[in-house]
Amino acid sequence: MKNKYILAFLFVMGLSSSCKKFLDTEPTDFYSPSNYYQTADQLQVALNGIYSNMMYERMYGQVLNFNFVSATDEMLPNRPVNGEARGLYYSYDAGHAYVADVWRWPYLGINNANVLIDNINKPTMDEKQRGYIKGQALFLRAYNYFILTTNFGEVPIILHSPGISETNIPASSQAAVYAQIVADLKEAETLLQGRTAAALGYNDQVTITAVQAMLARVYLYWAGYPTNDATKYADAVVYADKVINSGLHGLNPDYKQVFINLCQDKYDVKEDILEWGSAGAAAGVTNKTGNDIGNFVGIQSAILNVNGVFDPASYSAVGWVQTTKKLFDSYEVEPSSTLVNKASLDTRRDWNCADFIWTVNTTTATRIKTDKPNPWQMMCGKFRREYCPDASKNLGTYNINWPVIRYSDVLLMKAEAENQVNGPTSAAYDAINQVRKRAYGTMYGNIVKNITIVTGGSGYSAANPPVVTISGGGGSGATAVAVVSTAGAVTGIKLTSRGNLTAAGPYFTNAPTVTIAAPTTGVTATATATITNGNEYLLTPGLNKADFQLAIRDERMRELCFEAYRKADLIRWGNFVGDMQAFANYATANGVSATTGNAIGYSGITGITQRHVLLPKPTYELNLNKALVQNPGY
Structure with a gap:
């Protein structure tokens, strides 16, 4: 899809209402809702425009996975210059430019979805295809409302393009917003029956399991703070089970490969249930300009x-x-x-x-x-x-795609919701242990567990450590580097790969041989390896409900870190301010001060109060919509 058509579409949607004020004839040189949506192709172009909005810079191209979510207990910014301007340190107010964007761009997507849905029945076309387009538009509208309510709480629900005089629209309660999201998603679930990522060959468009996974997520949030409707946990279990029992998804045996695939424009339709597509994506039709994924939240590097x-x-x-x-x-x-x-x-x-x-x-x-x-x-x-x-x-x-919903998240949602409904049942344990088994690299066999130095040798160089070779044992792919002391002895072996992590293997059946290259002069170091027994991943059995929930919280951090979930998780668990204050105390007790650790990041979390549970409603919107009420504390 060519970006110029997206821009033209968004431009028309923004101006079509005002055109009526000064044109009393049908436009002939540009599109408006009255002369567009006449063919199936035009409906598809309109849908592509809604998708494209999701990876705009002020959406998931940068803001929604960086600004306002980068100062939690899993990561802290180190940016002294412009950090406040980007909303990294909880010092923003209602006039903040990026706060305005978090409001503006989802509503743009909602408006475009509304116009498409209102015109969905105009063309003569295949009814199944019409349903697929409408189902995707409903999902996108619902997802944009999810962004809005999780960031701002009570927001206006707008299901049709408002008339020019409709400027004062009161906000609906968060429970009402969730109810509308669920209504859209359930209609989408009906319309998208049979539409799977496996059949498409790519996952940057909405499919039936993406809808069901999103319903599980919405119900989980609805059950948590501040709506606190615990009855919704049972619904979360139902929809997580639909995804799990579909047989369409599974875990990639190599955790890191999930993200390498994203960087290389390779679709993993089993692990990644839904991605937001960016330009350069291999097979999908939706794209947008370049994004900052892996840049701001990535490994610092300079170009040579x-x-x-x-x-x-x-x-x-x-x-x-x-x-x-x-x-x-x-x-x-x-x-x-x-x-x-x-x-x-x-x-x-x-x-x-x-x-x-x-x-x-x-x-x-x-x-x-x-x-x-x-x-x-x-x-x-x-x-x-x-x-x-x-x-x-x-x-x-x-143009790295953004992972919207991964299968591991569905498993962790299942474990959490099941525990809330029935306690730590075998089903709850099985779900979290599937995630942990992949994490430990033992989905299909055993890998190298540890390498122990037998003799450190002598005559080695810390600047040029000796080559370490791991061979035998029935497996392959294990690699390591030696750590050498200033005295010239090998003091440790750091595994850079514990073995091949594909479904086919081969995996280790017994301990491999570790060979450390001899020094030019001196004594050769020796070491031995051990392999896993296949049970290391198991979560401690017999936990009570409260302790299992704590285990879920840690597992979500380990598995989903840097994917923009942590702040929202802490909020829905009901003690965001207390948790962040406790983390600030932890930081000072564990190596952070004004001169050590990440002092800049630490300074940005010391002023968190209850007002930071939500973003402020933007000043410009309050000036336009007199029916809106500002969130507490702003």
């Missing part, structure tokens, strides 16, 4: 460009957000590990918490990898631009 020659191994990312020690320490570790940061049994930790940055030396034409062992200063490594195509690595923006 010497005399106009670009080094394709380098890439551009500013890395304005860093991890927290709380996130890093939430991943289980191997107690016997001799590394400074003990090895984690959970493959997600070292992917999500990247302990390095890249700089460049143009004089020597080299890239320099700098270690960041302090968990407060590690980079958010989930979306790694190093895996993007070479042609786009030197751009500030790149």
